[in-house]
Each structure stands twice: as C-alpha cells, then as structure tokens.
Amino acid sequence: xKQKTTAILSxxxxxxxxxxxxxxxxxxDVQSRGVLRCxxxxxxxxxxxxxxxxxxxxxxxxxxxxxxxxxxGDGGKxxxxxxxxxxxxxxxxxxxxxxxxxxxxxxxxxxxxxxLRFHGVNYYDGQGFMVKKSLGxxxxxxxxxxxxxxxxxxxxxxxxxxxxxxxxxxxEPVTIETNDEARQNYESGRCDVYTTxxxxxASTRSALPNPGDHMVLPEIISKEPLGPxxxxxxxxxxxxxxxxxxxxxxxxxxxxxxxxxxxxxxSNNPEVRRLLGVDGSQGSELGLSNDWAYQIxxxxxxxxxIFERNIGVNTPLGIxxxxxxxxxxxxxxxxxxxx
Amino acid sequence: MAQASPSTxxxxxxxxxxxxxxxxxxxxxxMVVLCALIAAIxxxxxxxxxxxxxxxxxxxLTWPAxxxxxxxxxxxxxxxxxxxxxxxxGLLNTLLVAFWGCILATVLGFxxxxxxxxxxxxxxxxxxxxxxxxxxxxxxIHILAIYSLVVTLLPSAKKAxxxxxxxxxxSNRGFYxxxxxxxxxxxxxxxxxxxxxxxxxxFKRWAKRTQNETGQIYPVFWISIALIVGLAxxxxxxxxxxxxxxxxxxxxxxxxxxxxxxxxxxxLWLALSYYTACFIAEIVRAGILxxxxxxxxxxxxxxxxxxxxxxxxxxxQALRIIVPPLCSQYLNLTKNSSLAIAIGYMDITATLGGISxxxxxxxxxxxxxxxxxxxxxxxxxxxxxxxxxxxIKLTVR
Numbered sequence: 153x154k155q156k157t158t159a160i161l162s163x164x165x166x167x168x169x170x171x172x173x174x175x176x177x178x179x180x181d182v183q184s185r186g187v188l189r190c191x192x193x194x195x196x197x198x199x200x201x202x203x204x205x206x207x208x209x210x211x212x213x214x215x216x217x218x219x220x221x222x223x224x225g226d227g228g229k230x231x232x233x234x235x236x237x238x239x240x241x242x243x244x245x246x247x248x249x250x251x252x253x254x255x256x257x258x259x260x261x262x263x264x265x266x267x268l269r270f271h272g273v274n275y276y277d278g279q280g281f282m283v284k285k286s287l288g289x290x291x292x293x294x295x296x297x298x299x300x301x302x303x304x305x306x307x308x309x310x311x312x313x314x315x316x317x318x319x320x321x322x323x324e325p326v327t328i329e330t331n332d333e334a335r336q337n338y339e340s341g342r343c344d345v346y347t348t349x350x351x352x353x354a355s356t357r358s359a360l361p362n363p364g365d366h367m368v369l370p371e372i373i374s375k376e377p378l379g380p381x382x383x384x385x386x387x388x389x390x391x392x393x394x395x396x397x398x399x400x401x402x403x404x405x406x407x408x409x410x411x412x413x414x415x416x417x418x419s420n421n422p423e424v425r426r427l428l429g430v431d432g433s434q435g436s437e438l439g440l441s442n443d444w445a446y447q448i449x450x451x452x453x454x455x456x457x458i459f460e461r462n463i464g465v466n467t468p469l470g471i472x473x474x475x476x477x478x479x480x481x482x483x484x485x486x487x488x489x490x491x
Numbered sequence: 492m493a494q495a496s497p498s499t500x501x502x503x504x505x506x507x508x509x510x511x512x513x514x515x516x517x518x519x520x521x522m523v524v525l526c527a528l529i530a531a532i533x534x535x536x537x538x539x540x541x542x543x544x545x546x547x548x549x550x551x552l553t554w555p556a557x558x559x560x561x562x563x564x565x566x567x568x569x570x571x572x573x574x575x576x577x578x579x580x581g582l583l584n585t586l587l588v589a590f591w592g593c594i595l596a597t598v599l600g601f602x603x604x605x606x607x608x609x610x611x612x613x614x615x616x617x618x619x620x621x622x623x624x625x626x627x628x629x630x631x632i633h634i635l636a637i638y639s640l641v642v643t644l645l646p647s648a649k650k651a652x653x654x655x656x657x658x659x660x661x662s663n664r665g666f667y668x669x670x671x672x673x674x675x676x677x678x679x680x681x682x683x684x685x686x687x688x689x690x691x692x693x694f695k696r697w698a699k700r701t702q703n704e705t706g707q708i709y710p711v712f713w714i715s716i717a718l719i720v721g722l723a724x725x726x727x728x729x730x731x732x733x734x735x736x737x738x739x740x741x742x743x744x745x746x747x748x749x750x751x752x753x754x755x756x757x758x759l760w761l762a763l764s765y766y767t768a769c770f771i772a773e774i775v776r777a778g779i780l781x782x783x784x785x786x787x788x789x790x791x792x793x794x795x796x797x798x799x800x801x802x803x804x805x806x807x808q809a810l811r812i813i814v815p816p817l818c819s820q821y822l823n824l825t826k827n828s829s830l831a832i833a834i835g836y837m838d839i840t841a842t843l844g845g846i847s848x849x850x851x852x853x854x855x856x857x858x859x860x861x862x863x864x865x866x867x868x869x870x871x872x873x874x875x876x877x878x879x880x881x882x883i884k885l886t887v888r
Contacts, residue, residue, distance in 0.1 A: 242854055
C-alpha cells in the first residue's frame with residue numbers, strides 16, 4: 153500500500169512540478185534545511201535499523217551520518233527516509249531524499265535507465281542462499297523444485313531467475329514486499345530457501361531464533377557491488393558523496409581513526425594533512441568547510457571502524473572483512489588519492 | 492438621457508445578460524480552464540521527465556521481463572517473456588481473485604445478512620458481532636492476518652495433512668487436489684452437456700408459457716437438473732469414462748502434479764471475501780427490511796405458499812434496493828485486490844506496477860497503464876451491474 157502511494161505521489165509530484173527535482177543546489181537545499189535526508193531500507197539488522205528509542209543506526213546509516221558530518225558539521229542531523237526495494241529510486245528521483253545509502257547494487261540499467269549517479273562501492277556483496285540445516289542440502293545445485301522466498305524490487309529476483317534457468321532447474325518464487333515478511337515466510341516453512349545478498353543473509357540469520365539451525369550455502373551467484381546513489385544533474389553534490397566515501401577509506405588506509413584524529417592533525421604526511429584540512433583547500437573546492445573530512449572521522453570514524461562497529465566479527469552479524477578489506481590487505485576497498 | 496438601444500450594445504454583453512446563454516458561456520469557460528490545467532500538468536510531466544533524462548515511452552513493454560512469477564495458472568510465462576506478458580499474467584491473476592472474491596462475498600454476505608435478521612437471538616448476535624468486528628478493521632490487516640494464519644498453522648509440505656484418500660493434501664505450500672485429465676471422447680461428453688443445457692432452457696420457456704396459459708406449475712429446477720446430470724452421465728458411461736485424475740505426489744521439496752490452490756491466493760481471496768461480505772450483509776439486511784410486511788400478508792391472502800412468497804414477492808423487491816450498492820462493493824473488492832503484493836500474490840499491481848516498474852524505472856508509464864486497467868475493470872463491472880439493475884427494476888405498465 154505504502155509503496156503504491158509513494159509511486160502515485162511521485163507521479164503526482166512529477167506532474168505538478170512541486171518537487172525539488174532541482175537540477176543543482178542540493179548542497180544549498182540541505183544546508184538551508186539543516187537536515188540531511190537519506191533514503192534507507194525499512195530495517196536490515198546491522199545495516200539500517202532504528203534502536204529501541206527510534207534512533208537510526210547501522211552500516212548504511214553511519215555513512216549517511218558521515219555525509220551529514222561533512223555537509224552540516226554534525227552527524228546527528230539526519231532524517232531517515234525509509235523505502236522498500238521498490239520505492240527507493242522513486243523516492244530519490246522525486247526529491248524526497250537527498251542521497252541513497254541503502255544496500256543498493258550498482259547495475260547498468262540503474263545507472264543508465266533509472267538515471268542514477270553511483271559513487272563507488274562501500275560494500276562488495278554477492279547473492280547467496282540460506283536453508284535450514286535439517287533440509288540436508290549442501291549445495292545450491294540441489295535446489296531443483298524448491299520454493300524460494302525473495303524480496304521484490306531487487307536485482308535478487310533477476311539473478312535467481314538466471315541462475316536457475318542456466319542450471320536447468322525449476323523453482324517456485326514467493327515474491328514478498330519487505331525483507332521482514334520474506335523472513336517470516338522462510339521461518340514458517342512456506343519456502344525452503346531464502347535468498348538475498350550474503351550480507352543480508354548474515355543479518356537475517358542473526359535475527360532468527362536459533363541461528364545455528366540455518367546455514368548459508370557456499371555458492372555466491374552474483375556480483376553485488378553496493379554503493380550510494382544520487383540523482384542525475386547535480387555534479388557538485390555527486391562529488392561530495394563520492395569523496396565522503398573515499399575519505400573514510402583513505403582514513404583507514406592512512407591509519408586515521410576517530411580516537412587519534414586530533415593527534416594526526418600534527419602528522420608530517422602531506423596526504424593526512426590535506427585530508428584533515430590542515431593544508432590545502434580541498435574542502436572549499438567541494439563547497440564545504442575545510443575540516444569536512446576531520447568531522448567525518450572524528451564523529452563517525454574511518455571505513456574499518458564503521459564496518460567493525462556495525463557488522464564486523466564482534467557483532468551478531470559476524471561478517472569477516474573478506475572482499476571488503478583494504479586493497480593493501482587483500483580486499484577490494486580502494487580509494488583514489490587525496491591529491 | 493440617451494438610452495442605448497439594444498442593437499448598439501456589444502453583442503457579447505448581450506449574450507452575457509441572457510440567462511440561458513450565460514450558462515453556456517460559463518460552462519465553456521470552465522472547460523477551457525480545466526483543459527488548460529490538464530495540458531499544464533501533462534506539459535510539466537514531459538518537461539520534468541526530460542529534466543531527469545527520462546523519455547516518456549511504452550517501448551519497455553516489449554523488453555524481456557527477466558523475472559519469474561510463481562503463480563501463472565492461465566498462460567505460459569518464463570523469465571524470457573516480455574513485460575507485457577508479465578502484465579497480462581498479473582491482470583489475469585487480478586481478475587481471478589476478483590471474480591471468485593465477488594462470488595464468495597455475495598454468498599457469505601447473503602448468509603450473514605439473513606442470519607442477522609433471524610429471530611434466533613444467538614444466530615442474529617453472532618452475525619452482528621462478526622460484521623462489526625470485521626468491517627471496522629482495515630482490510631490489509633485481515634489479509635496479513637489470514638496469510639500468517641495459513642502459513643504458520645498449516646504443516647510444511649513434507650508433513651502435509653492427507654485430507655482425502657492420499658489424493659488431497661493440505662500444507663502451507665498450498666491445497667493440492669487431483670487435476671482432471673481429459674482423454675479422447677471427453678469432447679463428445681462436453682457437447683452432450685451443452686445440448687442438455689439448451690434443452691433445459693427450452694423446457695423452462697415452455698413451462699413458463701404453459702403456466703401462463705393453464706396455471707399448471709412444473710418443477711422446472713429439478714427436471715432441468717435431472718436432464719443435465721442424466722444425459723451427461725449416460726454419455727460419460729457410453730464413451731467409456733474418458734477422464735482420469737493426475738494425483739499430486741510429494742517429490743523432493745514440493746508436490747508434483749495435481750492442481751494447487753496457493754496460500755497467497757487463498758489468503759487474499761478469503762480475506763477480501765469475508766471483509767466485503769460484511770458490507771454486503773448490511774446491504775442485504777436493509778433490502779429485506781425495506782419490503783413492507785404488508786406485502787407478505789397480501790401474498791398469503793391470495794394463497795401463495797411461503798417459499799413462493801419469498802421467490803415472487805419479497806426477493807424481487809428487495810433486489811431493487813440491494814443491487815446498486817452491491818455494485819460498489821464489487822468495485823471495492825476488485826480495487827482492494829491490489830493489496831496482493833503484501834503477501835506475494837502476483838496481481839497486476841505486483842507485476843507491472845511493482846517489479847516491472849522497479850526494473851525499468853518507468854513509474855509514469857506503468858502507473859498510467861495500471862490505472863487504466865483498474866478503470867476498465869471497474870467500468871465493466873459497473874455496466875454489467877447496471878444492465879442487471881435495469882433488468883430487475885420495477886416495470887411500470
């Protein structure tokens with residue numbers, strides 16, 4: 153119901169021209185509003201979820217906070233615009249949110265067809281399968297004839313269709329609106345298999361009553377580079393989001409953390425000095441204050457801190473860095489230089 | 492003082508002063524303003540879409556959909572089919588649930604409405620409490636509640652309840668029943684049934700004419716049933732019973748063979764039906780109460796029996812009151828079926844207005860089509876109900 157209303161509202165907004173489909177000036181809009189509006193998911197443990205007092209937290213939300221810290225100087229000034237897989241791009245394109253930090257896979261059709269601008273990858277993911285151990289299945293190749301629960305509006309359903317047809321297997325898709333309802337269906341046994349990105353499986357598994365009864369199958373059937381997105385047509389805003397992400401990665405690479413960032417201001421490393429705004433004018437070139445990256449690291453932390461705090465091995469999700477380690481440590485996380 | 496003669500007054504002003512023509516002028520102006528508004532909106536849409544770099548086009552309907560649909564009972568669909576075909580699958584699923592929903596809602600609604608009028612205190616109060624409870628809770632909650640009931644209460648496929656001789660199975664994957672398989676000769680049985688139905692209709696006409704002329708009443712209903720069942724049965728035996736059953740068997744993860752009523756369909760169908768039935772119950776009660784008791788007494792006075800009184804006097808008059816609001820309930824049910832995606836039933840809102848929208852980014856185009864489809868369905872139901880209403884309305888001679 154909600155997503156339909158949104159779609160219709162967005163259609164109406166397009167019709168009446170009442171939205172901020174501003175071609176430029178997102179930065180001015182955000183600064184005059186004093187709040188950054190991020191499109192996030194309706195709730196995925198570890199990635200974006202409100203706590204008991206309604207404050208949003210998680211991996212994606214922390215990146216939203218990092219953006220707010222850079223733009224407004226205060227990572228607390230965010231508003232979470234929740235969206236289902238189906239409504240997220242409509243909400244972004246209709247101007248309801250300023251930036252999308254929401255487990256979103258970068259694909260050709262979204263970049264070109266849906267007219268989004270992507271800004272790099274903050275999580276390398278891939279689609280996997282979760283089953284009950286009692287099913288006695290050890291490989292996704294054994295799933296011929298199974299019922300599979302999927303969340304709608306995702307690349308997941310397309311990968312799934314491709315995987316099963318290319319392996320000559322049949323399945324019954326049970327396509328549900330939200331992650332939570334898909335999970336309930338899996339729990340109750342309506343489906344044999346639950347499929348989504350491996351990060352999502354880890355998140356879902358951690359929220360099940362007996363996580364040990366469930367296992368993630370070894371096959372990863374897709375590339376899912378997840379990253380932030382903005383609307384077409386505002387290059388300054390695109391640059392800001394790109395470099396917010398790069399700042400967190402570079403900070404980890406240079407060993408700048410939220411606890412040592414004040415000391416690091418006195419560092420001799422010129423890249424650290426440029427990053428933290430001691431030397432140079434990179435902040436003002438972006439249209440921000442010169443300590444924008446300092447605020448990100450001070451308030452939110454670097455990439456590694458954000459990862460470990462929300463989804464790392466010491467959290468209920470227990471995800472190892474894997475592909476998401478720095479390139480210097482065998483992963484794919486890599487930032488262009490601050491120069 | 493120079494009085495302007497009528498001929499020197501501006502002709503437009505003269506038109507304005509005339510009450511009739513003024514009315515026309517105001518209507519024309521209103522139309523112009525309305526058209527300008529619509530044109531402005533359409534222009535805005537095109538410009539704003541162009542600004543975000545999107546072209547307004549329906550070409551995407553011919554692209555491959557690339558996603559699978561779990562429930563397509565009528566036409567073949569694979570992930571290589573087009574978005575248009577996915578939309579048609581969704582449309583047929585919408586029509587399926589709307590059709591069976593209207594039937595079940597009507598039956599339940601009449602039962603509840605008549606129960607409510609019962610002189611038995613308990614029966615009447617049960618209906619009262621049920622109607623008040625159900626219609627004061629949003630229909631989406633009913634759909635979600637029924638779905639979780641179905642999915643959590645029923646056993647999994649491997650522990651499916653055998654509810655009839657190893658051929659009928661109930662599980663949270665669906666209600667599996669044997670599917671009929673027609674063999675050669677079944678077509679002839681079908682033709683015989685058709686002939687029997689035509690004979691029954693002719694007999695009914697003859698019986699009515701005879702009654703009008705002589706007063707003789709035949710038991711038309713029972714004779715028709717005997718005619719159809721009897722002839723069909725004889726043909727079936729003569730052709731050597733050309734029908735076998737495909738019995739569902741548990742293989743691997745799921746049942747194979749047979750026919751299945753999926754829990755998504757079941758939950759949506761039941762929830763929409765009993766929710767709408769509660770509104771229909773009140774309409775039925777109003778219709779029956781509106782027929783004055785004097786009508787019944789008058790019918791008894793001329794010697795009609797009580798079932799004939801109901802059939803010939805009460806129901807025709809009550810229907811005149813019931814049918815118009817019944818039509819809006821059918822429309823409500825059809826439109827509410829768009830909540831299907833909440834539980835994963837793939838109707839037109841879920842396929843074209845959901846996944847296709849998402850995969851192609853064509854919000855405007857898909858929403859226009861979906862709205863058009865609901866409009867056409869609703870107008871079709873309305874015109875059918877108008878025709879029915881016209882047929883049963885009071886004939887003034």
